[in-house]
Amino acid sequence: MTSIDDRISRHIREYDGQGWHRTGTTVDLESAHWLAGLVEEVGVEPVLESFTLDRVVPGESYIEVSGRRIDGLPLFDGGFTGAEGVHGQMGRHDAKIMLVEGSPILAAEALDDARRSGNYRALVFVTNSIGSVPGLAPRNAPDFTEPFGPPVLQVNGVEHESLVEQADAGASVRVVVQAERRPGEAVNVAAEIQGQDRDLPPLVVMTPRSGWWEIAAERGGGIACWLKPCG
Known part of the structure; x- marks a missing residue:
């Protein structure tokens, strides 16, 4: 090299x-x-530019279904639950706890429509990366400063087949999505380098x-x- x-x-x-x-x-x-x-x-010479934010610190987050506990991650710009979570029937359409499938990008519209509808007590989002590669592919939080909607649990794509089967059967589930917002500080790193023609815009x-x-x-x-x- x-x-x-x-x-x-x-x-x-x-x-x-x-x-x-x-x-x-x-x-x-x-x-x-x-x-x-x-x-x-x-x-x-570097410049450290600090800024404040409310960090989301995930707590225990999971779905209990048919005697199994499947761990997941909260959606950072959604709602959260307490330790007891939300109980109800899970389905892919009309249930109070809705199962959403797909990559964070390709399923974004369906997920956000469900979040804004006001029809669901919680959402379970089975994630895949683009190309349907199994794994936990968390979605970014474009509404981080203005969170909205019900709690959303993001789950590893390896659970896709099992959760679809449970949703189609209308299984009773418990969804726990715990997190808290804590004041925090982060830093950007900047540097300025002079060019040959200083009359040009940076x-x-x-x-x-x-x-x-x-x-x-x-x-x-x-x-x-x-x-x-x-x-």
């Missing part, structure tokens, strides 16, 4: 090894200082740094590209 390849590989490995990069967490803050240090290494290069879990596969390339203009 070239020296550039080595550097990119090292940066992505270091980022991957830091842990879960959820916004406003200790790992997220440490990651910001790590990135600022990389900027300093090449002689550019060119802004930006990339996300936080996200679900380790997320190096999604964020690593963007961070590498963001660092390149620095040196």
